[in-house]
Amino acid sequence: MSDALQTMINNMPEKTGKSLDEWKKILKEKAFTKHSEGVNFLKKEHGVTHGFANTIVTLSKEENHSDEDLVTNQYKGKESLFPIYEKLLPILKGFGDDVTIAPKKGSVSIIRKRQFALIKPATKTRIDLGLKLKDKPTTDRLGNSGPFGTMCTHRIQLTSTDDVDNELIEWMKEAYEKAN
Numbered sequence: 188m189s190d191a192l193q194t195m196i197n198n199m200p201e202k203t204g205k206s207l208d209e210w211k212k213i214l215k216e217k218a219f220t221k222h223s224e225g226v227n228f229l230k231k232e233h234g235v236t237h238g239f240a241n242t243i244v245t246l247s248k249e250e251n252h253s254d255e256d257l258v259t260n261q262y263k264g265k266e267s268l269f270p271i272y273e274k275l276l277p278i279l280k281g282f283g284d285d286v287t288i289a290p291k292k293g294s295v296s297i298i299r300k301r302q303f304a305l306i307k308p309a310t311k312t313r314i315d316l317g318l319k320l321k322d323k324p325t326t327d328r329l330g331n332s333g334p335f336g337t338m339c340t341h342r343i344q345l346t347s348t349d350d351v352d353n354e355l356i357e358w359m360k361e362a363y364e365k366a367n
Contacts (some may be wrong), residue, residue, distance in 0.1 A: 189285045195242055203235050203243075211247040222248070222291065247288060257290040258340075265308045273315065274351045275306060275359075282363040303366035305339055305358060316355075318362040329358060333345040 200206045205213075210229070219225040229240035248257075262269045272295075279297050280286050280300050289296040297304035305317035317332060317339030323347055325341065333342045343355060 191339045210243045214247045268308050274348045299366035303362040
């Protein structure tokens, strides 16, 4: 856990009126299906600032195992792609203790201080891996961001675990290092 995140958690009772555990209980009772619903609820009903609301919802999801549900749902009908995801995740986590995995409905964001990678099962036969590699030229394999728009600068299309090779790992590590 990053120092900034730990500081935010430590300051939560003073800044929001409740501890993280208290907020988690409130959110668990509500059982929001969307991240934004939880954030909006905390902001509107409890006057929590956006930064704290986003952090509370993200951390409460991690504990409720809804991240696993989000990922499982992404790969329904695309189960053959799941081994690629399973191969990418430990590599990305292995870059440092400051890596946060944030599943959403259709993709998984990989964050350091900011997002540096995005894993999205794009079709039944392909995962799109988005990377933030500012000022890096595109190649046949390291394509432009395509449907990711400004969320990423580049996209690599993966169709098998063999695509997770040393070249790809180097690009992922470079994106991680640039996200400090």
